[in-house]
Amino acid sequence: MPxxxxxxxxxxxxxxxxxFPVSFSIAGTAIVFAFLGWITGSFDLSLLGAxxxxxFGLLTNNVLIAIPLxxxxxxxxxxxxxxxxxxxxxGRLFGSxxxxxxxxxxxxxxxxxxxxxxxxxxxxxxxxxALPTMLRSGYNPAFASGIVxxxxxxxxxxxxxxxxxxLSDVMSNAYQQAQFEQGKFTVETISVGQIFAxxxxxxxxxxxxxxxxxxxxxxLRPDDAPPVQQSSEQPSVVEISRAILPPIILIIAVLGAIxxxxxxxxxxxxxGAVGAILMGGTRQGMPAKIAIAAAAALLLLAIATGLAPIRxxxxxxxxxxxxxxxxxxxxxxxGIAAIFAALRKLDIADLLRPAMTSTMTVTAMIFAxxxxxxxFSLVFVGLGGQERIEAILTAMPGGxxxxxxxxxxxxxxxGFFLDFVEITVILLPLIVPALIxxxxxxxxxxxxxxxxxxxxxxxxxxGFSLFYLRGAAPKEVTTGQIYAxxxxxxxxxxxxILIIWLIPAIATWLPATIF
Amino acid sequence: MVDPVLxxxxxxxxxxxxDTINRATGSTVRWLALAMVLVQFVIVLLRYVFGVSxxxxxEAVLYMHSALFMLGAxxxxxxxxxxxxxxxxxxxxxxxxxxxxxxxHIVLLLPSMLALLWWTWPSVxxxxxxxxxxISVGGxxxxxxxxSLIPAFCILLIVQSLSCILKNLMQLREAES
Numbered sequence: 001m002p003x004x005x006x007x008x009x010x011x012x013x014x015x016x017x018x019x020f021p022v023s024f025s026i027a028g029t030a031i032v033f034a035f036l037g038w039i040t041g042s043f044d045l046s047l048l049g050a051x052x053x054x055x056f057g058l059l060t061n062n063v064l065i066a067i068p069l070x071x072x073x074x075x076x077x078x079x080x081x082x083x084x085x086x087x088x089x090x091g092r093l094f095g096s097x098x099x100x101x102x103x104x105x106x107x108x109x110x111x112x113x114x115x116x117x118x119x120x121x122x123x124x125x126x127x128x129x130a131l132p133t134m135l136r137s138g139y140n141p142a143f144a145s146g147i148v149x150x151x152x153x154x155x156x157x158x159x160x161x162x163x164x165x166x167l168s169d170v171m172s173n174a175y176q177q178a179q180f181e182q183g184k185f186t187v188e189t190i191s192v193g194q195i196f197a198x199x200x201x202x203x204x205x206x207x208x209x210x211x212x213x214x215x216x217x218x219x220l221r222p223d224d225a226p227p228v229q230q231s232s233e234q235p236s237v238v239e240i241s242r243a244i245l246p247p248i249i250l251i252i253a254v255l256g257a258i259x260x261x262x263x264x265x266x267x268x269x270x271x272g273a274v275g276a277i278l279m280g281g282t283r284q285g286m287p288a289k290i291a292i293a294a295a296a297a298l299l300l301l302a303i304a305t306g307l308a309p310i311r312x313x314x315x316x317x318x319x320x321x322x323x324x325x326x327x328x329x330x331x332x333x334x335g336i337a338a339i340f341a342a343l344r345k346l347d348i349a350d351l352l353r354p355a356m357t358s359t360m361t362v363t364a365m366i367f368a369x370x371x372x373x374x375x376f377s378l379v380f381v382g383l384g385g386q387e388r389i390e391a392i393l394t395a396m397p398g399g400x401x402x403x404x405x406x407x408x409x410x411x412x413x414x415g416f417f418l419d420f421v422e423i424t425v426i427l428l429p430l431i432v433p434a435l436i437x438x439x440x441x442x443x444x445x446x447x448x449x450x451x452x453x454x455x456x457x458x459x460x461x462x463g464f465s466l467f468y469l470r471g472a473a474p475k476e477v478t479t480g481q482i483y484a485x486x487x488x489x490x491x492x493x494x495x496x497i498l499i500i501w502l503i504p505a506i507a508t509w510l511p512a513t514i515f
Numbered sequence: 516m517v518d519p520v521l522x523x524x525x526x527x528x529x530x531x532x533x534d535t536i537n538r539a540t541g542s543t544v545r546w547l548a549l550a551m552v553l554v555q556f557v558i559v560l561l562r563y564v565f566g567v568s569x570x571x572x573x574e575a576v577l578y579m580h581s582a583l584f585m586l587g588a589x590x591x592x593x594x595x596x597x598x599x600x601x602x603x604x605x606x607x608x609x610x611x612x613x614x615x616x617x618x619x620h621i622v623l624l625l626p627s628m629l630a631l632l633w634w635t636w637p638s639v640x641x642x643x644x645x646x647x648x649x650i651s652v653g654g655x656x657x658x659x660x661x662x663s664l665i666p667a668f669c670i671l672l673i674v675q676s677l678s679c680i681l682k683n684l685m686q687l688r689e690a691e692s
Contacts (some may be wrong), residue, residue, distance in 0.1 A: 016600050018603065018604065019602075021595075023597055024619065032622070358647070364591040367588075
């Protein structure tokens with residue numbers, strides 16, 4: 001039977017739209033079409049024998065270990081209400097400014113980029129916390145919804161984002177495949193750090209564009225974004241340093257360690273999660289002194305080991321070396337003791353177990369999708385889908401540029417129905433190698449795709465972000481207002497894509513410079 | 516109405532029993548999320564502070580990470596946290612939702628998990644037969660345990676899927692009467 005591969009894609013979208021869990025829709029369609037192909041003689045069932053190796057490859061994939069660690073960090077920050085406090089304090093800091101509340105929502109959205117990385121989680125959290133505050137202050141409901149929807153999707157492209165980790169893994173494989181096809185044997189790879197570096201300036205560019213828009217609109221149409229009226233006084237320096245500084249320092253430290261090439265993403269993520277636990281414990285009543293002492297001890301350790309490193313695994317360790325080691329060990333144990341104190345506080349507050357459960361279910365959801373996508377692509381390629389897609393891409397009028405425009409449109413449209421993870425693990429391996437072979441820069445391509453996907457979450461009628469906000473927003477905000485509210489932001493996104501399209505250096509300069 | 520083979524009470528009891536399996540698994544496996552954070556943090560301390568590193572410790576994190584999402588998948592289905600695109604689903608009646616889920620479990624989930632179980636079984640069996648060693652030299656010599664996560668994943672999901680099917684059937688039958 002011809003066109004079984006295309007029917008398979010159509011069936012997949014159909015099953016997903018029915019509302020059955022996405023990962024099992026993917027696996028089910030794959031197996032049903034494997035058998036259909038077998039019956040019609042267009043698929044060799046023994047190909048499925050490769051499944052064991054595929055799944056084992058996923059289990060032993062070192063790059064993706066950072067994901068549950070980053071998720072844990074985000075979940076702890078969210079559950080211990082650090083995110084909420086951050087938003088609230090920021091709101092008071094900028095609230096007296098016209099449009100100030102809107103700006104603080106954008107900034108918090110950008111800071112919480114490290115959070116779960118699922119569009120829904122961030123949008124719901126912001127919709128529940130920020131939207132009511134903005135409405136109370138007299139914001140135009142459409143404008144307020146637009147800000148929340150858009151800020152909630154920033155977590156997709158601002159590192160450290162779990163989605164960029166998956167993207168970097170997929171892009172790296174596609175890049176290697178493209179190089180093999182060019183006959184190169186010393187292939188280059190793409191690391192998570194490089195993708196994070198590539199995404200940093202484009203992400204900040206978008207944040208900047210949003211803030212200018214929010215402030216500009218508040219200036220031109222003061223009724224849309226009035227300053228906060230009620231007598232909430234300016235937060236004191238102490239409050240700012242308690243609520244705003246720790247999350248910012250944590251994110252900068254984690255990101256800096258990765259971009260500076262000091263630590264791998266997995267290592268940095270574990271430090272980030274531990275930092276979140278210490279902050280959460282403090283928020284739940286552990287004396288701040290303990291957390292500060294622990295942070296100071298660990299920081300001192302980091303500086304001391306940079307200045308006077310010891311290598312205990314070497315055979316020529318001197319007496320002094322052992323003494324030095326003992327001092328370092330004391331500092332480390334102090335830090336670890338504080339971590340356990342924080343964990344105890346979190347458990348007493350009944351936050352630790354829910355945080356672990358959330359980490360598990362979010363991770364299981366992401367990886368079930370990646371796992372089932374590998375079944376899907378095995379069957380799809382077996383049915384001849386890969387050749388068909390490559391043929392379509394090379395037949396595009398306009399050569400490499402035409403193929404790129406077509407791919408971007410395809411990703412954009414699929415973004416209406418599918419989440420970032422699904423598109424990344426199913427579609428990208430099929431189209432990206434061909435695009436790289438046509439001469440497109442892989443880093444630039446990755447960032448364009450990331451922003452493109454982020455935009456597709458905002459487009460009515462099927463944008464993910466809109467759906468989640470609909471669920472979390474107060475009843476008096478109409479769906480029409482939400483749609484109207486995101487429209488200007490979609491235009492800003494398109495402007496952002498065009499800027500990066502025309503000036504690729506925004507995405508390619510940093511990874512080329514620091515790696 | 517024809518007397519059903521299974522009464523609603525029976526179905527509920529069976530579904531509850533099946534749920535217990537993933538509930539217990541989930542509440543145990545979730546501790547791996549914390550454990551991997553702590554072990555990875557200790558690895559960072561050991562590596563950067565003392566210049567000491569162990570491949571086995573790194574692989575321990577890998578094992579915990581894999582076990583977390585492979586064994587947690589069934590629990591995630593139990594609490595309905597596998598992401599759905601509910602553009603359409605959220606708008607229809609619970610009755611139609613039960614029908615969609617019934618279709619999905621019987622046509623999509625069960626066949627695919629059975630197929631995954633069937634086609635990955637040879638590699639799991641071979642791995643046990645030779646008690647396959649570490650992934651890289653100096654690692655944990657138990658790749659066969661890691662591979663066993665694949666059938667465990669399938670079986671936990673199948674168990675949960677059966678419970679979901681019973682619950683969907685109960686809902687459809689209650690609506691009839």
